[in-house]
Amino acid sequence: MKHIPRKATTHVNQNEGLIFEKSSAGKAAWRLPPLDVPEVDTAKLLGAADRKDLGHMPEVSEIEIIRHFTRLSTWNYAIDLGMYPLGSCTMKYNPRVNEVVSRLDGLANGHPYQPEKISQGALRILKTLSDCLIEITGMDAITLQPAAGAHGEFTGLLLVRAYHQSKGHARKKILIPDSAHGTNPATAATVGYAVENLKSNPQGMVDVAALASQMNEDVAALMLTNPNTLGVFEHEIHKIADIMHAKGGLLYMDGANMNALVGKVRPGDFGVDVMHLNLHKTFSTPHGGGGPGSGPVAVKKILEPYLPTPVVIAKSDGTLGFEYDRPQSVGRVRAFYGNFGMFVRALAYTLANGPDGLRQTTEDAVLNANYIRKGLEGVYDLPYPTPSMHEVVFSDKLQAKKGVKTMDIAKRLIDYGFHPYTTAFPLIVPGALMIEPTESESKEEMDLFIDAMKSIAEEVEEDPEMVLAAPHTTRVSRLDEVAAARKPVLRWKPS
Numbered sequence: 001m002k003h004i005p006r007k008a009t010t011h012v013n014q015n016e017g018l019i020f021e022k023s024s025a026g027k028a029a030w031r032l033p034p035l036d037v038p039e040v041d042t043a044k045l046l047g048a049a050d051r052k053d054l055g056h057m058p059e060v061s062e063i064e065i066i067r068h069f070t071r072l073s074t075w076n077y078a079i080d081l082g083m084y085p086l087g088s089c090t091m092k093y094n095p096r097v098n099e100v101v102s103r104l105d106g107l108a109n110g111h112p113y114q115p116e117k118i119s120q121g122a123l124r125i126l127k128t129l130s131d132c133l134i135e136i137t138g139m140d141a142i143t144l145q146p147a148a149g150a151h152g153e154f155t156g157l158l159l160v161r162a163y164h165q166s167k168g169h170a171r172k173k174i175l176i177p178d179s180a181h182g183t184n185p186a187t188a189a190t191v192g193y194a195v196e197n198l199k200s201n202p203q204g205m206v207d208v209a210a211l212a213s214q215m216n217e218d219v220a221a222l223m224l225t226n227p228n229t230l231g232v233f234e235h236e237i238h239k240i241a242d243i244m245h246a247k248g249g250l251l252y253m254d255g256a257n258m259n260a261l262v263g264k265v266r267p268g269d270f271g272v273d274v275m276h277l278n279l280h281k282t283f284s285t286p287h288g289g290g291g292p293g294s295g296p297v298a299v300k301k302i303l304e305p306y307l308p309t310p311v312v313i314a315k316s317d318g319t320l321g322f323e324y325d326r327p328q329s330v331g332r333v334r335a336f337y338g339n340f341g342m343f344v345r346a347l348a349y350t351l352a353n354g355p356d357g358l359r360q361t362t363e364d365a366v367l368n369a370n371y372i373r374k375g376l377e378g379v380y381d382l383p384y385p386t387p388s389m390h391e392v393v394f395s396d397k398l399q400a401k402k403g404v405k406t407m408d409i410a411k412r413l414i415d416y417g418f419h420p421y422t423t424a425f426p427l428i429v430p431g432a433l434m435i436e437p438t439e440s441e442s443k444e445e446m447d448l449f450i451d452a453m454k455s456i457a458e459e460v461e462e463d464p465e466m467v468l469a470a471p472h473t474t475r476v477s478r479l480d481e482v483a484a485a486r487k488p489v490l491r492w493k494p495s
């Protein structure tokens with residue numbers, strides 16, 4: 001199949017207006033049947049809360065309101081529109097079968113206060129998903145409660161702390177590589193640990209000699225991402241685990257990058273003691289605005305007594321139930337049992353793929369990242385030539401000579417119909433372009449992406465000013481991202 005290149009423009013199609021500007025008196029998008037009950041005096045009923053003047057409300061027809069909201073929905077980007085190569089985030093397709101299963105009446109209408117006796121199906125889902133994830137990670141036990149990856153990290157370190165306290169020696173430090181995701185040091189600090197930075201070696205991996213010299217009896221754990229945030233597999237992971245264990249420390253694995261490992265290797269087999277999974281990354285549940293997230297934490301036997309309660313257990317009468325009486329537990333970390341709807345989706349994904357399908361998924365994700373790497377090598381600088389797993393990290397070194405940075409290239413990519421890659425992370429790569437296609441993308445879509453990236457590199461040579469002013473096709477161009485997060489404007493007000 002020959003692909004039609006996506007052409008970028010520098011022109012916005014201004015076919016929209018505010019719904020308030022479309023208003024004209026007397027129009028309505030609704031029609032009610034005649035009143036068949038006695039009319040009430042709303043002033044009497046509502047007192048001071050009664051409002052006769054509804055202010056400046058738009059009056060529009062049904063088709064106008066439908067067009068308005070449908071148009072707004074197209075101003076955002078989604079995995080359902082095209083490739084979403086946001087590195088480290090594993091923005092894979094959310095299969096529709098997951099949605100169908102999660103809407104089954106018995107699951108969608110279940111209530112957390114329902115008696116266990118009539119919750120056996122829901123409990124079976126918690127148990128089966130737990131068993132699958134334990135098998136996939138090679139660990140011994142799991143909690144599904146945490147609501148996201150960062151919350152999983154927090155829960156995991158609470159377990160680490162409880163473990164060391166039970167040994168009578170509360171250690172003070174957590175070691176974290178300089179390539180780590182920002183949530184890792186933030187989590188360690190939140191749990192009350194001091195963070196000690198570990199420098200990466202020239203291949204972008206943990207410097208094992210440096211680790212050996214930094215490891216001592218004051219270190220509670222090493223938080224390690226594998227493959228790390230450069231998309232590189234830490235192949236000395238066994239040595240790393242041995243160094244930690246020899247001095248009584250634990251190995252925490254940030255499992256955000258499990259999309260490179262599922263069905264191939266198991267963290268439990270390479271010495272990991274505790275790890276989180278991101279169901280909204282690896283296990284295809286919606287990510288971002290479509291959430292909520294889910295960050296199960298899997299552990300080895302030594303940490304099992306500290307897991308949050310309640311824990312799903314098989315009772316002596318053959319039914320499933322919740323166990324609350326666990327004296328060493330760190331307690332609850334989330335209301336009820338976690339984000340149940342996500343467990344249904346993740347289990348649907350896992351069972352639909354099966355062991356061979358999950359392995360194939362991993363292989364395709366790695367193949368896709370390497371296809372993009374080959375397509376863009378030479379066009380963009382590759383700071384670490386170490387083999388890539390499920391994502392590849394370039395830098396803007398070549399384009400920076402023209403004054404164009406990773407953020408500018410990412411903004412121009414929007415004009416080509418793609419969501420940007422991850423910019424400026426990991427921190428050990430100045431001007432990083434972090435690209436993760438996931439297994440969801442076809443060769444055709446990746447070819448379009450590679451063409452777009454090559455085309456932008458040419459534009460940088462010929463007309464850097466145009467790239468610096470991108471995006472040109474969006475309703476708003478460059479936003480103040482800090483103000484947008486800190487002081488969001490969520491409501492239109494008449495001026």
Ligand SMILES: *Cc1c(COP(=O)(O)O)cnc(C)c1O
Pocket residue numbers: 088089148149150151181183184225229254256257278293295
């Ligand atoms: C996404 C991510 C996290 C945090 O996970 P959330 O679910 O967003 O809280 C942590 N570490 C890495 C490497 C990640 O990519």
